[in-house]
Every structure is written in C-alpha cells, then in structure tokens.
Amino acid sequence: MITITYRKDNETLSHPWQITDPLPEGLFWMDMIAPTLEEHLAVEKRLTIEIPSKTEVWKNNVLNRLYVEEDIAYMTASLISKADSPYPKTSAVTFILGKQFMLTVHDITPTSFKNFSARLLRPHEKFHTSAHLLTGLFEEIVNRVAFNSELVVSSLDEVSHDVFGVNVLDKRVKKSSQFLKSAIKKLGAAADLNSQISDSLHSINRLLVFLKQVASTEATTAAAIELAISDTQALKAQCAFLSDKITFLLDATLGLINVEQNVIIKIFSVVAVFFLPPTMVSSIYGMNFQHMPELSWVGGYPMALGIMALCAIIPYIYFRKKGWL
Incomplete structure (x- = not known):
C-alpha cells in the first residue's frame, strides 16, 4: 500500500496512490507500507531513485544504517510496534530524504505515522523543507517512544504495589504467592519492552545526529533536531533507570518467594x-x-x-x- 501527501491550492491532501496514477504536483511525502515488488519498481522509476529492498534494508540495519548517495540521504531506524500487546516487536523503517520529498518504507504501521499524517492535514501545520518534515515525523516518533516508556513505568508501579503490598506474606491471605508469581510475569514483560525501547532509542538517536549533519541548513530545523536529540537522550537515561528498577523488583520478588518457602x-x-x-x-x-x-x-x-x-x-x-x- 502506498499513501501520498501533497499540497494543492494551499491545502494538504492525503490518500492512497496506485502505480498507474500520475504523481500530483506538490508531492512531499510518499509512505510505502509493505510494498510489493511491482510497487517498489514503479516508485523507483517515477522518482528516479533507488529504494533498498528488504534484504538490503536488513543488511544496512546491521552494517550501515545511514548513508548519502547522489544527494539522497538513506536512513534506517528500529521502531516499536504493538507495544501494548503481550509481544511487542521492533522493525526496521527506512527513511529516504531528497531535497523536495520524503519517502518512508516499512512493514509495520507505527502509531506515530498515523498521528503525523493527521497532524499534516491541519490547516496551519506547514513544513518548509523535506528535512523539516522528517524532523516533525521524528517528533511524533519520540513522543510515542515516551508514551511506551510510560507503559513500563505504570507496569513497574503495579508490580511494586504487588510486591510490597500488605497482602504479601500475610498469613490471613491464603494465596499471597499468586501476587509474586504474577509479579515475575509482569517484570519479564516490562523488561522485554524496556529493552526494545532502549534499542529503538539508540537507532533513533544515531539517525537524528546523522540528520543534523546532512540536513540542518535551516535554523528552525536544526533547533528541532537538537530538541529531538535531547529528548532521546533523556529517554535513554530513563530506560537505564527503569532497567535498574526492574532488577531491584526482581530481586525483591525472588527474595519474598524465598522467605515464603x-x-x-x-x-x-x-x-x-x-x-x-x-x-x-x-x-x-x-x-x-x-x-x-x-x-x-x-x-x-x-x-x-x-x-x-x-x-x-x-x-x-x-x-x-x-x-x-
């Protein structure tokens, strides 16, 4: 599926695009969600650029996520999907930045992309350059990562109440051990999500530093990138704190289980x-x-x-x- 966003008569429009349709003037963002080979080749021909295949994206994700080729910046970051489900996962998302357009390629559907698409349709929401546009998208991505981090905080608060609550090891409560067993499961889920958030933040921070070097020619864009970098660093510090808290709660839970035994x-x-x-x-x-x-x-x-x-x-x-x- 391909969605295009463009400006027409001072209005921002967004809708699905078929490869047989002409590209409208004022196009500034093309979003490719799990593209087929036919769509992949058609977009390459229309935009006269090379789009990395899934195999190349995976290789770039491991070896070199960030590079410039023929004045086109290619960037790959790991983003989280299904963070509120029992099995969250990260997936590589490719960002291709030209002078007049931005192209994104991904197999998942991050909530941040939906939020940013809705934001673009607002009457007074304008981005002057493609770099400014990408920076705005990463503002939404970082905000979503912060939201996911708050999910970990809420889960750990709940575990803390279970572990140190009045019912734990209370002789009058026949099933106090169930609190501790449930706590271990919640800690495992929180540790998994927090680890994926940390990996995602690391890749996002690298991408933003690279973007600052290749595209921050405008003062507004440079300031926005710098702010996003500061936010990612603050979130990385929070992830480290949450990791320590998970370890503490796990030790406390295992200690209480030992006491109960x-x-x-x-x-x-x-x-x-x-x-x-x-x-x-x-x-x-x-x-x-x-x-x-x-x-x-x-x-x-x-x-x-x-x-x-x-x-x-x-x-x-x-x-x-x-x-x-």
Whole structure:
C-alpha cells in the first residue's frame, strides 16, 4: 500500500496512490507500507531513485544504517510496534530524504505515522523543507517512544504495589504467592519492552545526529533536531533507570518467594521438634523387653502420656522465650 501527501491550492491532501496514477504536483511525502515488488519498481522509476529492498534494508540495519548517495540521504531506524500487546516487536523503517520529498518504507504501521499524517492535514501545520518534515515525523516518533516508556513505568508501579503490598506474606491471605508469581510475569514483560525501547532509542538517536549533519541548513530545523536529540537522550537515561528498577523488583520478588518457602519449611521444622520427643518416649515404651515395670503398673499408661505431653510443651515454651517461633 502506498499513501501520498501533497499540497494543492494551499491545502494538504492525503490518500492512497496506485502505480498507474500520475504523481500530483506538490508531492512531499510518499509512505510505502509493505510494498510489493511491482510497487517498489514503479516508485523507483517515477522518482528516479533507488529504494533498498528488504534484504538490503536488513543488511544496512546491521552494517550501515545511514548513508548519502547522489544527494539522497538513506536512513534506517528500529521502531516499536504493538507495544501494548503481550509481544511487542521492533522493525526496521527506512527513511529516504531528497531535497523536495520524503519517502518512508516499512512493514509495520507505527502509531506515530498515523498521528503525523493527521497532524499534516491541519490547516496551519506547514513544513518548509523535506528535512523539516522528517524532523516533525521524528517528533511524533519520540513522543510515542515516551508514551511506551510510560507503559513500563505504570507496569513497574503495579508490580511494586504487588510486591510490597500488605497482602504479601500475610498469613490471613491464603494465596499471597499468586501476587509474586504474577509479579515475575509482569517484570519479564516490562523488561522485554524496556529493552526494545532502549534499542529503538539508540537507532533513533544515531539517525537524528546523522540528520543534523546532512540536513540542518535551516535554523528552525536544526533547533528541532537538537530538541529531538535531547529528548532521546533523556529517554535513554530513563530506560537505564527503569532497567535498574526492574532488577531491584526482581530481586525483591525472588527474595519474598524465598522467605515464603522458608516459612513453610519452618512450620515443618517446628512440627518435627514438637513431635520428636513424644515419639521418642512412645518408642521407648513400644520396645518388647521382658522386664519393663511400667507395663504392669496401673498408672504406667497415664504416666507415659504425661511424659509425652511434657516433652512437647517444654520445647514450645523454650522456643517461645527465645523468639524462635
């Protein structure tokens, strides 16, 4: 699918474009979403430029994301999609910047692109150059990354309340361990999203620094790029902080699980201590020796029961005074 955005009679228009249609005058942005080979070749011919294929985009994403060829800047960044789903992912998005137009190629549909398209249709929203246009798009991209980072913050706040809440390890709550199991799952999801945000910010920051070098001839554009770079650096610092917080909460959660397991083991240990002395007494009187005077004594049975009770009560009193129970 290809969407074009252009100016006509002081009005910004945007609509899908077919390869058989002519290109309108005033075209300044062409957005290619999962283009077919036929669309790929047609756009190359119409704009007289080379568009990297998926294989080349992947190779450039690994080796060289940013380069200039015949006065055309080719840039690739990793953007996040489905951030609010259980399985967010990053995908390479290519930005091709000419003197009069901007071309974007991607397989995902980032929310920031939708927001920027709607922003362009506003009456007073104007971008004087293609570089200024790309800077405006990255303003939306960075804003969306900040929104995704807030999702991580909200998730960690929720986990923090679960881990350090009043119900955790409360004897009156039978299912307190469920809070901790749920917390580990949430921490795993938050760590995954935060890691992808960090990778995306790294690629965006590199792209903006490159864009500043090749396209910031206008003061307004240069200032906007500088502001976007500052925002990405601030978000990278926040990602580092959130990563530390995830580690802290994970350690705390595992520690509480260990405490809960120790409480269970302690219960079995206490029960064993209470019943071990009486068991020893009962074992003594269960021996089948011929000469055991207590066996023929009328008060032998009550005496044995009394000794067994004392053997359980005395350790209990002793442990209570020591504070071990």
